[in-house]
Amino acid sequence: MDRHWLLSPFNHFHLLFLFLYLFFSLATSLNRDGQILLRLRACLSDPNGVFASWDGANDTPCNWTGISCNPITSAVEAINLDNLNLSGDFPAMACQIPTLKNLSLGDNNLGNGISQRDISLCFRLHYLNLGYNIFSGPLPEFLPEFAELRWLNLSGCNFSGDIPASFGQFPRLQNLTLGNNLLNGTIPPFLTNLTDLIALEIGYNPFTPSPLPLEIGKLEKLQNLWVATANLIGKIPESIGKLGSLANLDLSGNMLTGSIPESIGGLKSVTQIELYDNQLSGFLPVSLGNLKSLKNFDVSFNNLSGKWPEEFARNSLVSINLYMNNLEGPIPEVLGLNTELENLVIYDNKFSGQLPANLGRNSNLVMLDVARNLLEGNLPPYLCRRNKLEILTITGNKFSGQLPESYSHCTSLIRVRIGDNPITGNIPSSFWGLPRVLFLDLSNMKLEGPISSDIAKARNLSHLNVSGNGFSGNLPESLCLLRELAKVDAGTNSFSGPLPYCLTQMRNLQRLNLTGNRFSGEIPASVGSWVSMVMLDLSNNSFSGSIPPELGYLLLLNYLDLSLNSFTGSIPEELGNLPLRFFNVSYNNLSGKVPKAFDDTGFLHSLIGNSHLCSPDLKPLPTCKRPGNIKQLWYLTAILVILAILAFSCVLCLYRKYRVRIHQRPGLQNHSSSPWRIIPFHRLSLKEDEILSSIDEANLIGSGGSGKVYKARLKCGEIVAVKRLFLTGKQDFDGGFQAEVETLGKIRHKNIVKLLCCLFKSDMKILVYEYMENGSLGALLHGSKGGELGWEKRLEIAVGSACGLAYLHHDCEPAVVHRDVKANNILLGGDYSARVADFGLAKLLPRRSCGDGSEMSSVAGSYGYIAPEYGYTLKVNEKSDIYSFGVMLLELVTGRQPIDSSFGENRDVVKWVNDAACSGALDEVHDSRFTSPTPLQKMQMENVLSLALLCTSPVPNSRPSMRRVLQVLKDVQWHPFNTAKGFSSHNIS
Structure with a gap:
């Protein structure tokens, strides 16, 4: 240049x-x-x-x-x-x-x-x-x-x-x-052209029934194949065995038929195989023994038959689920050498022979369920050698001999079902007192001896079934120390003596079955404390004395059998108040007139065998004697009328004096002098002044957006909660008061707070509820005592709350949408039983509108709980409640409030837990106040988190129904390892 x-x-x-x-x-x-x-x-x-x-x-x-x-x-x-x-x-x-x-x-x-x-x-x-x-x-x-x-x-x-x-x-x-x-089309074969695929996830779609592509084996790099609940039909292709890199195979919840191909032994890298809930038949392939990396294997709920290959039993599996098939033959003895086995669930098959003698000796066995097979012989002594066993279910087999002494030291046990086996002998005293047991079933065996007083140490026990044995002696009074006990079945034994008086103090008791024993003495009058009692069977004993009228105040009691005893006196009229679906007092020594509620041919079989009972019309009972002649009857009637008039006059005078005194009360001078109207919804003895005098800041126990709540102790000794509603402008009987009265006034459910009555006049609205001793879930969970609320109680609260909401959504007509489901609106009784409360925003939803929802004029609810679609569509249906309930489930597991600055900018608890799920760090969101949670508890928490994330799906149609949510929570509570299959809107809706 x-x-x-x-x-x-x-x-x-x-x-x-x-x-x-x-x-x-x-x-x-x-x-x-x-x-x-x-x-x-x-x-x-x-x-x-x-x-x-x-x-x-x-x-x-x-x-x-x-x-x-x-x-x-x-x-x-x-x-x-x-x-x-x-x-x-x-x-x-x-x-x-x-x-x-x-x-x-x-x-x-x-x-x-x-x-x-x-x-x-x-x-x-x-x-x-x-x-x-x-x-x-x-x-x-x-x-x-x-x-x-x-x-x-x-x-x-x-x-x-x-x-x-x-x-x-x-x-x-x-x-x-x-x-x-x-x-909803078919699963196309051209997906097998994607030969670089590592993950193919197309599950939980309502595809037109179609087979898995025959050439699926072309995807040799595939590590995750997830086609669960996708309407798959036909056989599993033989080419499946070419997927040598596959780690996860999940074809569960489909309609696959035929046998499991022998080629499955080619999955050298597989760690999990999920084929449950299909229609597979044939044998378990011997080639399964080649899968040395396999840890979790589930082929439950199919039609498989044949024997368990010993080659497969040699593998070091962690979880084996073979339940609900037709498998037979012995359980391979070599299974007892497995050092990694934690879960063995093979119930509802035809396995025979003995359980491997070394089962549990070499591994941390957590769950064993072999119910309803043909197993026999003695029980293995090492099942709980590592003290990790939490679920032991062997019911419905032919096990014999005595219960091994080693089981009485298994302090990790939570759920025990040993019934329906010819096991004999006495139960070791320490076995009765296992500290973590919730469910104990020893029914229909050949056991004998007493129930040990050590049962007082089983403080978490809620279900006890010892029926159909030869147990004898008195019921120990230490049984009364089990405050969580809800169901006791001790029928068909040789128990004797009186009922322990303290038994009537067990307010959580729901079912008591003592039929077919030798109990004697009277039923204590204090049975009125059994406020949760649903079923009472004392038949075929030697009870005497009168039937306590207090039984008639147990408003949940629907099954009452007192037959084949020696009761005397009359049938209490109060029993007619009960919602009885079964009633029997036959073959006693009862006398007098049959109460009107039972004077019907439908109850005749429940009354026979009492020679001194009479009825005006019910044959063949003798006719009751009529009172004196007609003239005497007229005189008596006239006297009664005069007395009634005098009584009415006295009451009227007292009422007027009382009303003047009420309107002169200092705290109510600014209110109008219009008279109070009272609408009762439950039988309760109270007066206006008892309620009005409680409206004092010294009695304040809570305050919210709709009003203040006060604690009131009635003269009869009962404690109630009094809610005085805030009234602004035209927010009058047409606002939250009307919603709450119309909703709660018609509802009777144990998991919905009772509205006892309402008082109102032109310028004041008052609602009176049952008093819940432990206040709201939100206040307890996020307060200083939140650490005392253990996981079992939290799970029970979740189940109880779901019961209440499921009733509102599915059993009320029209359906009820709460619209403000949150932890602060779940109230807890003294036993931590849950009640859904505060229906001020509730809406009635006709069945035809449940899918579409009703359009609201504005968004209502509480920040952090409101479903995302509600904010921009203003349409509300049951899916809105389910989102809010999902948020509450996250609160129960994490211990965090829905909105928390620790989540980071623009994140709530839903996003925080979703992020943790995506990164595989769900363990890190568990409430840090849980000390050393067990594997069972961790599994339950993981299941509840999975369910909660489904409930809070941004897509309303992906959220399950509340009835299904309740079912899943119950499964988590009692069958957590069966529930841990993953959740979706399709398999739990």
Whole structure:
């Protein structure tokens, strides 16, 4: 180049201009990504203020929330806006950024459809995550240009229709996740063209019944195959054995038939096989013995037959589920050498022979359920050698001999069912007092001797069944120390003596069956304390004395059998108040007139065998003697009428004096003199002044948005809660007061707080409830005593609350939507029994509207509990309650409030736990106040968290019904290891 040209001033200016041009061009290029993102921001609704850091004044967007840039070029390469509560349409303009490789918008409220035109701009992406939004319509078609796409997640939305053919043309795709949608086409064979796939997850879709593609074995790199609950039919393809890299195989909850292919032995890397709940038949393949990495194996609830291959029993499995099949033959003895076995569940088969003698000797056995087989012989002595065994269920076999002494030292046991076996002898004293046992079933065996007083040490015991044995002696008074005891069945034994008087102090007792013994003496009059009693059977004993009228005040009692005893006196009229579905007092020495409630031919069989009972009309009972002649009857009637008039006059005078005194009370001078109206809903003896005098700040026990709550002790000794509603403007009888009265006034359920009565006049509304000694769940859980609320109590509270809500949703007509489900509206009795309370926002929902919901004029509820769709649709249905209940379940497990600053910016407990689930760190969200939780408790917590995350799904249709939620919680409580199969809206709805 001519050096004189470079020295020319004109050319110096030209070079400077060129430099400045390149500089500003580069600057403009760097800012272009930010300009695109600012346009994207304008298209999305951001209620949590996520985009506050997206400032147009910045040179680059690299420091903005959710944006990642290349460290050298500062070009945007990734956008991650997961779990930020964003709404709007799919923001296709993000893909105008030419350097963008990763786009993740999962767990938001993005909706409507995604067209091929929208998605076509994103052909440069490597990673696309749109899972768990509210998209609908068909899946988008992808152009061939998507050559670099490695990860595609479109799960948990409302996509329907077929999987497009273009989904079989991604040359580098490694992860395809389409589960939890509404896809209803067939499962296409072209998915087997995706030979780079590591994960194929298409489960929980209502596909048209179709088989698993025969050439599934082409996916040799596959590590996770998840096609659960997807309407699979036909056989498991033989080519399945070619998946040598597969770690997880889950084809559960389908309609697969035929046998498990022998080729399954080719899954050398598999750690989990889930084939439960299908229609598989044939034998367990011997080739299962080749699966040395396998830890969890579940083929339960199929039609499998044949024997358990010894080769397979040699594997070091952790969990084995073979229940509900037709398997037979012996359980291989070599199973006792397994050092890793924790769960063995094989109930409802035809296994025979003895349990392996060394079972439990070499491993931390936690759960053993072999119920309803043909097993026999002595029980293995080492089941609890490591003191880890929590669930022991062997009922319905032919085990004999005595209960091993070693079992009486198994302090880890929680649920024990040994009944229906010919086991003999005495039960060791220390076995009665195992400290953690909740459920103890020793029924229908050949046991004898007394119940030891050591049973007082079993402080958590709630169910005791010793019926059908030869137990004798008195019921020990130490039984009365078991405050959690709800069900006692000691029928058909040789117990004798009187009922322990202290037994009537057990307020939690729901079922007491003592039939077929030798009990004597009278029934204590204090039975009125059995407020939870549902079933009472004292038949076929030697009880005497009169039947206590106090039984008639047990409002939940619906089964009463006092037959075949020596009761005397009359049948109390009060028994007619009971909602009895079974009643029997036959074959006693009762006398007098049959009460009107039982004077019906339908009760005749319940009355026979009492020769001195009489009835005006009920034959063949003798006719009751009529009173004196007609003239005497007229005289008596006239006297009664005169007395009634005099009594009415006295009452009227007293009422007027009393009313004047009430209106002169200092605390109520500012209120109108209009008379009080009282509407009772339960039998209760109270007066206005008892209630009004309690409205004093000294008695205040709570205050909320609708009113203040006071504690009132009535003259009869009963304690009630008095709620005085706030009234502003026209919020009168048409507001929360009317909702609460109309709802609670008609409801009778043990898990819904009782509205005893209401008092109102023009300027004051008062509701009177049963008093709940332990206050609200929210106050207890998040207060100073929250650490004392152990996991078992929390789980019981969850079950009780779900019972109440399930009743509202499914058993009321019309259905009732609570609209303010939260921990502060769950009240706890002295025994921590749960009651749903505060129905001020409740709405009645006709059955035909349950799916669509009713539109509200404004959002109601409590911050942190409100379902996301409620905020923008203003439609409420039962799914809104289920979301709120899911939040409460998260509270019970984590001990955290729904909104907590420790979660980080713009996150609530739902997002916090979801993040932990995605990162596999659910253990870290457990309440730190739980000290050394057991494996069973950890499993229960994990199950409840999984259920809670389903309940809080952003897609309402993905949430289960409350009836199913209740069923799952009960399964978690009693069968946690069977429940731990994963949850979805399809398998628990």
